[in-house]
Amino acid sequence: MDVSQRFGGLQQEIEENVGERIVALRRDIHREPELGFDTEKTAEKVLAALEGLPLDLETGVARNGIVATLGGERDGPTVALRADMDALPIEEETGLPFSSEIEGRMHACGHDGHTSMLVGAAHALSGMRDRLNGTVKFVFQPAEEGGGGGRVMVDEGVADDVSSIFALHLWPGLPLGKVATKAGPIMAAADAFEMEIRGSGGHGAMPHLAADAVVIAAQVVTTLQTVVSREVDPVEPAVLTVGEIGAGTAFNIIPEKARLGGTVRTLNQDLRERMPGRIEALARGVAKGMRGDANLDYTFSYPVTVNDGGAADRVLSVAEDIFGGEAVLELPNPSMGAEDFAYFLEKVPGAFIWLGVGEDISGLHTPRFAFDEEVLPRGSALLAALALEASQHLS
Ligand SMILES: [Zn+2]
Ligand SMILES: [Zn+2]
Structure with missing residues (x-):
């Protein structure tokens, strides 16, 4: 039996059987966004939506996460499918009838x-346990x-007993319903830094008696741009963004301190490890030259999200079989965004997949980010098919 026969009608079946239910769940979750690990109500909604299914449920994983396990009728590998549940501290402006009911969260x-x-x-x-070898773990992550x-x-x-994992x-930016992925890095490592610039304060009219932390900070921000442009191999992707800058209390006072906050994105581990040393040396050199100093506090955060080559190929071929070749894209390049699914992929081979919501969608x-809910059963079908496919091939 070929793959398309195995997955034929899967999307339509999902649309008919649970289409309304997953749209209702999405809207219910959308109305009440929760942040970080505090996804308690979202987890309750998920549990209610899973009620009646033959799943072993483990709750309270990573505080408010859920792992739901489905056993197939025969022995085989364990395949995991993961979704994230948390929202963002943003005030919604979509005007949707099911917009966030919580101020400042979306x-x-x-x-x-x-x-x-x-x-x-x-x-x-x-509903397809008879076709499933092994076990599927549904991972709902805060x-x-x-x-x-x-x-x-x-x-x-x-992830301990898992042989492959997908998310x-x-x-946005990818046509509605298009499935895209690639072997190797697909998302970047995202690291963060904070820097305190120290000078000495004084009267705004007497700069020669002070060491101006504002001017030092301005020089440091500009000079840091040369880390990527002058010190990194031009064919090696890297980003250094200073997203926060703060200093001062009044227009006529030279402040003693300034604070910078930024992010560094890389795809290469050696380069990643080199960045804090170069940032610190440049910032301190500039600050000292201007009679001040700088202090760097650097945090290595999410690692590079690296897809397994075989798993990425399987995604592309399964998606092609379900949706047709025109709906599938092998990505030429990764995104410099980051994703904590990276931690799962460090442990287990698998793939992170982008599902298009359209090119003219707010980012x-x-x-104003909003998407056509038509995409939901499509995503469900792809995830289900990947689990079925992986369960056939890894046993
Ligand atoms: Zn995000
Ligand atoms: Zn996200």
Whole structure:
């Protein structure tokens, strides 16, 4: 039996059987966004939506995460499918009838969609246990947007018995419903820094009696741009962004201190490890030359998200069989965004997949991000098919 026969009608079946339910769940989660590890109500909604399915449920994983396990009728490998559940501290401006009811919080990264798609896959696979070898773990993770919920789940053993793992992310800029992935790095490592610039304060009219932390900070920000442009191999991707700058209390006072905050994105581990040393040396050199000094506090955060070559190929071929070749894209390049699914992929071979929501869609992490819910059963079908496919081939 070829793959298309095995997965024929899967998307339609999901649409008919649970389409309304996953849309309702998505809207319910969207109305009440929760942040970080505090996804208690979202987890309750997920549990309610899974009720009646033949799953072993483990709750309280990484505080408010859920691992739901489905046993197939025959022995085989354990395949995991993961979705993230947390929202962002953004005030929603979509005007949708099911907009966030919580001020200053919004599902602006589509995690409400990811969670609903995974629930849809759990429903579909629960009805196909006779075709499933081994076990499927449905992993609902809190704290993707900072906090590293994925790392906590891996530390708590969620990936220990897993032979392959897959996760989807809704992706603006990619045509609606298009499935894209690649072998190797697909998302960057995201590290963070804070810097305190110290000078000496004084009267705004007497700069010669002070060491101006504002001017030092301005020079440091500009000079840091040369780390990427002058010190990194031009064909090696790297980003250094200073996103925060703060100093001063009044227009006529030279402040003693200034503070910078920034992020560094890389794909190469050696380069990643070299960055803090170069940032510190340059910043201190500039600051000292201007009679001040600088202090760097550097945090290595999410690692590079690296897809297994075989798993990425399987995603592309399964997606092609379900949706047709025109709906599938092998990505030429990774994104310099980051994703804590990286922690799972450090432990288990698998793939992170982008699912298009359209080219004219407001970007992720923006107050107007919204997507066509038509994409939800499509994502559920892809996840379910990947679990079925992996269970056939790894036993
Ligand atoms: Zn995000
Ligand atoms: Zn996200």
